Amino acid sequence: MSEAAHLTWFVRHEWRLAWREWLAMLAGRSGRKRTAVIGLLAFAAIMHVPAYAVIGRFAELKAPLDKSSLIVITAILLLAWALMLSQAIEAVTRVFYARADLDLIMSSPVKLSNVFSVRIAAIALSVTVMALLLSTPFVDVLAICGGIRWLAAFGVVTAIGLSAAAVAIAVTLGLFRLIGPRRTRLVAQIVAAIIGAGFVIALQIAAILSYGTLSRFAVLTSGAAVGLAPDIQSILWWPAYAALGDGKALLSLLALSLILLGAVMAMFSNGFADTAVSVSGHAGPARQGARARVFRGGSRPQALRWKEFLLLRRDPWLVSQTLMQLLYLVPPALLLWRSFADSSIAITLITPVVVMAAGQLAGGLAWLTISGEDAPDLVATAPLSPSRILRAKIEVVLIAIGVLFTPLVLALAFASPLQAAVTAAGILIAAGSATAIQLWFRVQARRSQFRRRQTSSRLATFAEAFASIGWAATAVLALMLPIAAVITGLLTAALIAATWKISPARE
Amino acid sequence: MRPIEPALRVRGLTKRFERLAVDALDLTIREGEFYALVGPNGAGKTTTLRMVAGLSRPDTGSVAVFGIDARINPVAAKQLMAWVSDEPMIYDKLTPLEYLEFVAGLWGIDPAASQARAHHLLASLGLDSHVDERCEGFSKGMRQKVALAGALVHEPRLIILDEPLTGLDAVSARNVKGLLGERVRAGCTVIMTTHILEVAERLADRIGVIAAGRLVAEGTLSELHQQNGQNHKSLEDLFIALIETEAAA
Numbered sequence: 001m002s003e004a005a006h007l008t009w010f011v012r013h014e015w016r017l018a019w020r021e022w023l024a025m026l027a028g029r030s031g032r033k034r035t036a037v038i039g040l041l042a043f044a045a046i047m048h049v050p051a052y053a054v055i056g057r058f059a060e061l062k063a064p065l066d067k068s069s070l071i072v073i074t075a076i077l078l079l080a081w082a083l084m085l086s087q088a089i090e091a092v093t094r095v096f097y098a099r100a101d102l103d104l105i106m107s108s109p110v111k112l113s114n115v116f117s118v119r120i121a122a123i124a125l126s127v128t129v130m131a132l133l134l135s136t137p138f139v140d141v142l143a144i145c146g147g148i149r150w151l152a153a154f155g156v157v158t159a160i161g162l163s164a165a166a167v168a169i170a171v172t173l174g175l176f177r178l179i180g181p182r183r184t185r186l187v188a189q190i191v192a193a194i195i196g197a198g199f200v201i202a203l204q205i206a207a208i209l210s211y212g213t214l215s216r217f218a219v220l221t222s223g224a225a226v227g228l229a230p231d232i233q234s235i236l237w238w239p240a241y242a243a244l245g246d247g248k249a250l251l252s253l254l255a256l257s258l259i260l261l262g263a264v265m266a267m268f269s270n271g272f273a274d275t276a277v278s279v280s281g282h283a284g285p286a287r288q289g290a291r292a293r294v295f296r297g298g299s300r301p302q303a304l305r306w307k308e309f310l311l312l313r314r315d316p317w318l319v320s321q322t323l324m325q326l327l328y329l330v331p332p333a334l335l336l337w338r339s340f341a342d343s344s345i346a347i348t349l350i351t352p353v354v355v356m357a358a359g360q361l362a363g364g365l366a367w368l369t370i371s372g373e374d375a376p377d378l379v380a381t382a383p384l385s386p387s388r389i390l391r392a393k394i395e396v397v398l399i400a401i402g403v404l405f406t407p408l409v410l411a412l413a414f415a416s417p418l419q420a421a422v423t424a425a426g427i428l429i430a431a432g433s434a435t436a437i438q439l440w441f442r443v444q445a446r447r448s449q450f451r452r453r454q455t456s457s458r459l460a461t462f463a464e465a466f467a468s469i470g471w472a473a474t475a476v477l478a479l480m481l482p483i484a485a486v487i488t489g490l491l492t493a494a495l496i497a498a499t500w501k502i503s504p505a506r507e
Numbered sequence: 508m509r510p511i512e513p514a515l516r517v518r519g520l521t522k523r524f525e526r527l528a529v530d531a532l533d534l535t536i537r538e539g540e541f542y543a544l545v546g547p548n549g550a551g552k553t554t555t556l557r558m559v560a561g562l563s564r565p566d567t568g569s570v571a572v573f574g575i576d577a578r579i580n581p582v583a584a585k586q587l588m589a590w591v592s593d594e595p596m597i598y599d600k601l602t603p604l605e606y607l608e609f610v611a612g613l614w615g616i617d618p619a620a621s622q623a624r625a626h627h628l629l630a631s632l633g634l635d636s637h638v639d640e641r642c643e644g645f646s647k648g649m650r651q652k653v654a655l656a657g658a659l660v661h662e663p664r665l666i667i668l669d670e671p672l673t674g675l676d677a678v679s680a681r682n683v684k685g686l687l688g689e690r691v692r693a694g695c696t697v698i699m700t701t702h703i704l705e706v707a708e709r710l711a712d713r714i715g716v717i718a719a720g721r722l723v724a725e726g727t728l729s730e731l732h733q734q735n736g737q738n739h740k741s742l743e744d745l746f747i748a749l750i751e752t753e754a755a756a
Binding site: 294295296297298299300302303304306307310311314315374375376377378379380381382383384385447448 | 561582612617
């Protein structure tokens with residue numbers, strides 16, 4: 001087979017893998033194309049409604065723009081870029097650690113730098129396609145309400161996707177060289193989480209410190225920001241102008257991103273092979289401190305809880321997700337600290353954020369402890385009743401949530417005891433609901449399958465998300481409009497009851 | 508005087524999936540016996556042992572472990588047993604020592620005693636230089652040895668092993684066989700499925716041949732030869748003859 005034929009074969013291989021990953025993500029384990037396409041179309045159609053609510057008001061914007069508008073558009077594009085970068089870092093680490101084909105590729109008689117160039121291009125392409133899909137409802141709304149000139153935004157999204165993928169590859173391979181393959185997995189996931197959430201959170205923190213509000217636009221449209229921003233002819237505004245339909249700016253942006261990706265491919269495709277070798281089992285084992293270990297005593301459920309806590313602590317995905325949840329809690333915590341002296345209404349906003357974060361985190365923890373059991377036979381043959389095993393695992397989830405959220409509730413109690421009590425109740429109910437849903441829909445799986453947990457039951461995923469949102473709304477309404485809280489509380493309880501009714505646990 | 512209870516008494520054990528996997532199986536294994544269960548693929552060996560270990564619920568039939576009815580009192584029965592499957596299921600993020608600590612805790616074993624035993628077991632299986640490494644980088648053979656050490660750390664009276672030598676190199680396999688033999692000499696009962704007939708021939712006190720979910724022959728090697736004619740040179744010849752006879756019936 002010629003080199004060109006090899007590459008064509010590899011492009012097809014990459015395309016097939018990417019397509020199947022998409023199918024698995026969209027259609028679950030069955031991987032049915034029709035389900036995937038219908039699901040995707042339905043999702044895209046529904047997304048036009050929130051897209052209109054968020055972005056519809058910007059449709060009439062036209063060049064020349066004032067600095068304030070340029071700052072807002074550029075910040076939105078920067079946010080999109082940060083989110084894409086986060087996704088791309090995750091995709092690159094997945095290629096190294098999760099794909100089982102590296103041995104096959106590296107033992108094949110092809111030039112590795114060419115093959116890995118294709119793989120880098122495939123990562124860039126999948127990140128860009130994902131960006132295009134997610135942005136379609138927003139660009140559609142802008143084009144329908146403001147004219148076809150907005151279709152240029154697709155070009156900007158493409159440039160964002162390509163450049164984010166290029167930077168992600170450079171960052172990840174840089175991390176490999178700096179800290180080695182084992183640590184890179186954890187650090188890359190943490191970096192991805194921080195980058196994804198960091199931009200929004202930084203804006204919120206700036207808004208709180210300056211204006212005592214969670215609104216990001218307060219900072220972006222402030223006089224200080226306008227004063228600091230460069231002149232409207234600056235190259236920094238090219239992405240914003242390109243999105244508005246400026247052909248010259250758009251072409252420059254696309255050219256720059258392609259050059260960046262090309263440079264990354266040229267620089268790193270050789271190193272990619274070395275990195276892959278170091279990841280595929282030759283990096284040396286992870287050692288725990290070789291101290292004189294003394295076995296712990298205690299009851300059997302205690303042994304089970306200890307094992308669960310140890311595994312949770314060593315789970316890189318969970319560490320990065322928890323960190324992200326905690327990052328999202330930084331702005332409300334800051335708001336709490338700022339509002340301590342006065343009785344600002346803004347402090348009430350803390351409650352739904354905290355309740356929702358608790359529900360989401362509890363859902364993830366519950367899946368890991370209840371479904372994600374790597375040694376099911378061992379636990380099932382242990383001299384403990386199944387109910388006692390489940391109870392110990394649920395206790396782990398609730399203890400972890402308690403440890404993470406108690407300090408925040410205690411701080412809140414100093415400012416407003418009533419709000420602290422409502423928040424604590426909300427956390428408990430949201431965490432309990434998410435855990436119960438995971439319990440009803442539990443399936444035996446390996447912990448490493450966590451990323452795809454939503455594909456095992458879409459119903460459980462949606463129920464868990466809506467229950468968290470419902471309890472967050474109920475908690476905030478309990479503080480502001482108690483009668484409305486009764487209604488949302490009943491609706492959320494009904495949702496959970498309906499979920500139980502159709503869950504496999506009831507059969 | 509109370510009669511001595513067998514280590515395992517199985518009566519009328521039946522399990523049906525899409526087809527009948529185990530068909531009214533009766534089995535009695537005495538305390539201190541090394542029993543090998545052999546049979547072709549899909550004969551019902553693993554299904555039988557999974558039901559004995561409490562991992563699968565039988566459709567009908569009873570399982571008694573040292574006289575304890577495993578369906579009525581599963582926790583007490585499990586306290587006396589250990590299960591090792593052919594696919595070692597251990598925790599990637601724990602070290603072998605942490606894994607053994609967890610298993611000992613689950614069985615409620617005294618920490619000081621289990622700690623000493625854990626170190627001894629890991630050394631016997633050649634894992635002493637890996638005690639502080641997480642299992643995520645281990646080969647299948649090393650993982651199998653960790654799982655086996657986990658099964659032995661709580662000193663079970665009945666050890667159930669499903670193809671325990673799969674994936675082990677010759678030295679490791681010999682270590683495992685030595686360890687199991689040691690346990691049997693100490694009074695422990697071992698029931699093991701294997702495809703390696705030479706292992707059954709050399710280690711087992713008695714051999715059960717299972718086909719289509721039924722026990723078609725059982726006894727010591729010489730008893731099996733006597734029951735089925737002396738013209739079979741090895742267990743392999745005998746096994747093939749038995750399976751062919753069963754298939755023809």
